[in-house]
Amino acid sequence: MPGEKRRLSSRRQAEAHPLRKVLAVDDNPLEPHPLIPERPRWSHRLRGLTMDLTPLRTSREYRLLWLGSGISYIGTQLTFVAIPYQVYRITGSTLAVGLTALFELVPLLLLSLVGGAVADAVDRRKLLLVTDSLLALNSLILALHATGDNPKVWILYALAAVNAGLYAMGSPGLRSATPHLLPPEQLVAAAALTGSVQNLGAVAGPMIAGTLIAVIGLPWTYGLDLLTYLVSIVFIFLIAPIPPLPDSNRVSARSVLDGIRFLKGRHVLQGSFVVDINAMVFGMPTALFPAFALERYGGGPEIVGFLYAAPSAGALLAALLSGWTGKIRRQGLAVYIAVLSWGGSLVAFGLSATLLLGLVFLAIAGAADEISAIFRNAILQTAAPKHMQGRLSGLELAVVASGPSLGDLEAGVVASATSIGFAVVSGGFLCIAGVGVIALLMPQFARYDARNPTP
Structure with missing residues (x-):
């Protein structure tokens, strides 16, 4: 029938999407649990988006x-x-x-x-x-x-x-x-x-x-x-x-010290830390939010609050719609794409002339950062041996704790020498360039396959 042919054609086009092949999307990564009832047909369309519980x-x-x-x-x-x-x-x-x-x-x-x-x-x-x-x-x-x-x-x-x-x-x-x-x-x-x-x-x-x-x-x-x-x-x-x-x-x-020494030669785990440091140091502009609220958007403390909340709101939405992440096998490559999206969104935020656009791009940046975090955590917990996961989690915490502080320092120094807009835009571009450098130096991270986890 014509309607059935159209549906089959749309499905084939979706399955043939080049990004699905690049990321090695697995359409059925998990066997259905016997205690979880089958969902009605209409909800199958949402299962790929809604959070996996x-x-x-x-x-x-x-x-x-x-x-x-x-x-x-x-x-x-x-x-x-x-x-x-x-x-x-x-x-x-x-x-x-x-x-x-x-x-x-x-x-x-x-x-x-x-x-x-x-x-x-x-x-x-x-x-x-x-x-x-x-x-x-x-x-x-x-x-x-x-x-x-x-x-x-x-x-x-x-x-x-x-x-x-x-x-x-x-x-x-x-x-x-x-x-x-x-x-x-x-x-x-x-x-x-x-x-x-x-x-x-x-x-x-x-x-x-x-x-x-x-x-x-x-x-x-x-x-x-x-x-x-x-x-x-x-x-x-x-x-x-x-x-x-x-x-x-x-x-x-x-x-x-064994936890630090363990990273030697293990490019996948190194890549998960380095790419996050790159994103936070060059792309974290939170120190400039008060200046953006006052100078660019002509607001007060309430605007500052909106700017701080926007990335977390985007990240929350990304987590709630993260059901598709369990199908991705090329998780390192997915991290690269997410960090590129983070950097690009911050460039757009730095160029945005209105508060609404600024909030939208900050929310997109927060969503990209959350997707990166989901895959980086999964890589760490899967590729690292269990007897080392505590120490590597501690090292990850040190990175997460220091990265935003260094990012605030970088943004503040550049903004004081140039302008707040240039500081954010240049930071976003440096973040994007950093991903390119890391990808060249650590190609193993992009090739990481969740079905064959190697550190």
């Missing part, structure tokens, strides 16, 4: 871990906003607020590698229980300190540093626990699920925090963060133990 359906342990970490992450965003706000209220100095980030960055960089070595050597469940309990105690101290008549800035700096240090110690254990709970073919979907809750927290957390600070005050805002940690502890307690592998090394300076 298979990890939540099939693994009780992962479901508990995802819920607990997601709830505590949203609470963390409350403190992320409350500490700088309290510092500014005490001092009235933007420099004092900026120093908060410095006090947080140092323990993040120093302890993330240590936390990775600890994660490989101990029961990850116990590690998360200890770090979450100490983070809850830190939130309690912040709440009690906020009730005083004369709160001290140095105490806030110290507590912010402790908060960051505990996060650095626990995060590698959290990041590297997933491969112990799920089969390899579900790791891409798990990365998208993790990204969805983190981006939801990044979008909603600051807005909720601002409202809470205005309505119930700082002490109770810190108290709600404490409550989220208590809920997280309950969920993690219900998880079965995640013991280290029998041949795991004890925590030592040598075991920490």
